[in-house]
Amino acid sequence: MGVWKELLDFIFPPSCVLCGENGTHPLCHSCMEKIEIDPVCSTKMGLTVTSFSKYEDTTRALLARLKYDFQEQVGVIIADLMTPYLSTLAPRILIPVPLHFIKIRQRGFNQSAIIAKRLSKNLGWKYTPRLIIRQRNTKPQFELDDEERLANVEKAFARYPFATIRPDHPYMLVDDIVTTGATLASCAKTLKESGVTRIEGLTFARARNVN
């Protein structure tokens, strides 16, 4: 294994996913410093959402690498940056916002699951990806205006068959980015219908200033 890795590193030197600097995979020091972490708690469509970074150039590029180039390591870095701020909280049960199976097949993975899984490992919080399914393959939210966003994700989620949802447990929905909060709110609605009362959202980026 070690020999193969060394050989591969020789043929394809590991480099920074943002600026391409050699020998600094996944991010070089200067790109890392450009990520501004500024956790903000706000209410989006009735749901408390904590987001960690404004959606500006570096954050946008980082999420694009994660989602479209399958740079799983980027999701790990994102989770590691969020961890110190969450470690003071009481444990929550982490649920990644699900992707539709067609999208999983196209992309090969769910970026929110990568972030949630790493947070679970870092914090020792429970990770439960099989509580909610995305039953409709919705259009990407960024293509739509606010009203269309809401309609787009309405009834998009459902309870996973045979899922055990515990109404008395605190749940945290994890996504890569929040804009209007329509996706998180629609997901939360599915849990609320199962009696859950303590539910909040967590995202790395926020595409809008908080209200």
Ligand SMILES: [Zn+2]
């Ligand atoms: Zn760099």
